[in-house]
Amino acid sequence: MLEPPRPTDAELAILRVLRRRGASTVKDAHEELARSSPTGYTTTLKQLQIMAEKGLVTRNESQRAHLYVARCPEEQTQTQLVGDLLDRAFDGSAARLVQRALSSRPASPEELAEIRQWLDQLEGETK
Amino acid sequence: MLEPPRPTDAELAILRVLRRRGASTVKDAHEELARSSPTGYTTTLKQLQIMAEKGLVTRNESQRAHLYVARCPEEQTQTQLVGDLLDRAFDGSAARLVQRALSSRPASPEELAEIRQWLDQLEGETK
DNA sequence: ACTTGTCAACGAAGAGTTTCGTAGATGGCG
DNA sequence: CGCCATCTACGAAACTCTTCGTTGACAAGT
The missing domain is CATH 1.10.10.10 (Winged helix-like DNA-binding domain superfamily/Winged helix DNA-binding domain)
Structure with a gap:
């Protein structure tokens, strides 16, 4: 399993x-x-x-x-599905996937702000 | 068709x-x-x-x-697949999908910058 | 006890996907 | 011409996914 x-x-x-x-x-x-x-x-x-x-x-x-x-948390299912799609159709490029997601569905300003927050957090970790 | x-x-x-x-x-x-x-x-x-x-x-x-x-450009396929996944597993929330995508694959700083650029562009359109 | 309603279990059918073996068509070469 | 390699076409088999009809177990009410 x-x-x-x-x-x-x-x-x-x-x-x-x-x-x-x-x-x-x-x-x-x-x-x-x-x-x-x-x-x-x-x-x-x-x-x-x-x-x-x-x-x-x-x-x-x-x-x-x-x-x-x-049995498994929603987060895990989502992460798995996204990772799978990344491999199958985006050549592993998360940036491209994000781009397509945002053009596929017009996101609200609140959502955009949320995403921006995520980016800040990720860049903070890298440093 | x-x-x-x-x-x-x-x-x-x-x-x-x-x-x-x-x-x-x-x-x-x-x-x-x-x-x-x-x-x-x-x-x-x-x-x-x-x-x-x-x-x-x-x-x-x-x-x-x-x-x-x-027959169809890669972009169209990608947009379709991402929209589909959005509906099936993310309740339409692009922000959540982006979050999972970024945690599923550690993105390079270049990719993060690219995404940030996209956000700027989208917010510019909204105004 | 008998009947009725609720429930899980089982089996099977239909559709779609993926794989491959075999046959038929075609073009080049001796 | 006749042989061989190459390529498409056809059909079937194995597999998965989805759906549902039927059966049998069990409990409650009469």
Whole structure:
């Protein structure tokens, strides 16, 4: 279990829900998911079972309705996905990726300020 | 041909080669690809055929050895992929994505300066 | 006990991706 | 012409992802 493969689209959607709700039964997770994209109950169940096998979520079986929890923090998932994209499509250039991100979505002044703060912090470390 | 689905891993690898080499025969593209991940000649051929169907590459059949060219500029692919990732895993927050990108790969001071330049330019536009 | 509702488990189907073996077309060369 | 190398075309197999129908277990109510 060294290299977690990157989560698929459906898996990311489920992780989003689990992180927002905390420990959830299949029923609860499914109801939330079905709001944005209607799908069968057993579909969500199957996804969660697979994700448990993969180690993306942990399962508490002490109750009849099992409880699922996201296993890794959102930060880790995000860092992994970004690093992956960096390698696959940006030749490792973080600067280029940032450029594309900012041109893809017009960021608010607040966001720009936040980013600037990050740059300050990083440059401070380098010195 | 409204919404091009995001390119798969294999497709991205091929687009990388085509953009570096320019118009290429299957043979040439395959030889370059096989260096990093050994695979059969017909595999590359099939990929290029599928990509031609999808419109990711164009094919010049005037010579016996067809010539393939990447159809969309790298910039467009990158913008699309980043926008996609933004939606799927970052709740649309470009600032968060930038943060993760910078913590995922230690960026060089030059890159940081480049990013800072971009921020200046964007803020200038807003005013 | 019987029925009903809720739940996990299982299996399978359909789509998309990736790989490759084989066949068919073409051009050059003896 | 007939042989050989090269290249595309075709089809199928293996794999993953996603979805869902069905089954069986279990608990609560009648």
